[in-house]
Structure formats: C-alpha cells, structure tokens
Amino acid sequence: MSEDGNRLGAELSLRVVMFHEAIARRLGVSNSEHKMLDLVARHADGITPGELSAATGLSNAAVTKIIDKLVAADYVRRERSSRDRRSFRIRTTPHFQQTSRPTAAGLARRIEEMNQGFDQEELAAIGRWITGVIEALKVETERLESRGR
C-alpha cells in the first residue's frame, strides 16, 4: 500500500477534516472554536489558556475570545487554578459532553459495525497502526511548524 496508501491517506485526511467541520456546524461553533474545544476535551484535568495558545499558535487575545464564546455556549468553563490564582483551568461542561456525544455517535456506531468484519488480530493491528499514525502526525506537524523543511 505504497503510492496507493498515499492516496488513501490524503482521502482520509480530507474526509476527517470535512467531518470535523460538519460537527462544528452542528455544535454551532466555528472551526477554530471546535478545534479548541477538542483540545480542551482531551485534557480531563483541564488546560490553561496559555497552554491553549501554545498548542494552537494563536495569540492570547484570540484564545480568550474563543473561550468566551465557548463559555457562552456552555461547552466549557473557567475554573480558577488553585495553585496559581492568576490562571484558569479550562474544562468541558456536562452540557458539552451530552451534546457532543450524540453528534459523533453515528460515526462511532458505523465504525463499530464495520469492526465486526475484522478478527481480533486484525483489530489489534489496526489499533497499533492508528496509534503510530497519531504519533507520526504529531511529530510531523511539529516539524512543519517549527524549523524549516
């Protein structure tokens, strides 16, 4: 799956991006708001605005505004950090969890079903593969962002 794999990967990438956007529209947030939301959601222990701007490359001001909108939508809340009272920990609200789950549920169910067609070894391989791809994406994104080619 070499050259062919490349095409598959590109297609997957585009489809993921478009799905991501569709979810955003459904949640009533913009793409950057959704990305931010995703980032927050993946930190169960909360994440600070500063970390968010570092992670996204956006200015602090931009992050503040996005958080404001997410707070207004009741997807996220600010909790003053106990150790540093200048700072906040941003975390998702129950409302977000309840709202976001069903929107992605259709896809989850569909993939679930599809997975029935694979045996245990295959599923294990697929799991390993995805983990590897995530790592690769992380490293390569980093590389593209920072130093030249």
Add this chain to the structure above:
Amino acid sequence: MSEDGNRLGAELSLRVVMFHEAIARRLGVSNSEHKMLDLVARHADGITPGELSAATGLSNAAVTKIIDKLVAADYVRRERSSRDRRSFRIRTTPHFQQTSRPTAAGLARRIEEMNQGFDQEELAAIGRWITGVIEALKVETERLESRGR
C-alpha cells in the same frame, strides 16, 4: 477497541486536522484554500467551480475568490472546458505537485517505515479498514450536513 477506539478516533481526528493546517501554513494558503486545493488535487481530470461549491457548501462567489488566490499562487489553473465553454476545469499545476509532495513526504516516509512492522495480511486489513472509515465519514458528514440528527 470500543470506548478506547472512540478516544483513538478523536485523537486521530484532531491530529489530522492540525497536520492539515500545518501543511496549509507551509504552502502559504488558508485552511479553506487548502481544503479546496485538496479537493481539486483528488480530481486528476479536473473539477468545475460549480462542483466545488456543491462539494464544500460555499457560495459560487467564495469559490471564485479562493480559486483566484490559488491561481495567483500557481497551485491551480483554469482550463476552459471543451464541451461547455462557459465552464472551467480546475486542476493542479506541476508547481503544486512539486511543492506539495515534499511537505507531506515526511509523514509519508514515516508511515511507510511504520508499515514495515506489519505483515501483508495486517496491511490488507488496515487498508480495508481505512477505506471503510472513509466511507463512514462521507456518509456521516452528509447526514450531519443535511437532515437533522
């Protein structure tokens, strides 16, 4: 890989989106321009502005402007369609192919390498799985866009 698979999927999705954005920045185009570029790139035989607005949900005016920018960057060109001379076929330029390949090459190579760790059956399963996921994404995106839940 059920609940766990969900988390993996979310992580994969976010990483893909962020990688996509990193590539866009590298190519010097905006996210929507990049999405459009991707869409064009996947149609070797070219695609019309009308089809592009249908595919993205953007207005014709928006598509025209994005194409203008992509043309200015020499990533894409308009070829008058032979059968309908009002219309164009948009296709990527050699310059795009030369520019875009190396930016994604790092990831491709890395995944290539990773694939060495899988045998033929596993790779085949992974390929089938990806194809299935793409289909699922397509259907679910469609569903989210159009009719309610």
Add this chain to the structure above:
DNA sequence: TAATTTGTTTCACCTTAGTGAAATAACAGG
C-alpha cells in the same frame, strides 16, 4: 433567432477571526 437557462465572475458589502499593545492581578525573589 429570440427567449430562457446555466456556469461563472464581479461588485458592494457584512461578519468573524485574529492581532499587538495596554491594563489587571497574582506570583517569585531579594
């Protein structure tokens, strides 16, 4: 060949996303 429709672009405009700089408030070190 006139009338209508279709594909795309141009125009004038609005909204949203993002910025840098100043303001606020809490921290860390002497």
Add this chain to the structure above:
DNA sequence: CCTGTTATTTCACTAAGGTGAAACAAATTA
C-alpha cells in the same frame, strides 16, 4: 514590601472569509 515577571483579559483595530445580487457569456429550447 517593593520589583520585576507571568497569566490572562480588554481594547481598538485590520484583514479574511463569506454573502447575495447583478453582470456576462455560452448553451439550450422552442
């Protein structure tokens, strides 16, 4: 406690991304 620093927000502003309506030009139909 001052002093300087750090985390975040507020403010005033610019630029991007988008829209609908009008304008064109080629295609289709009658």
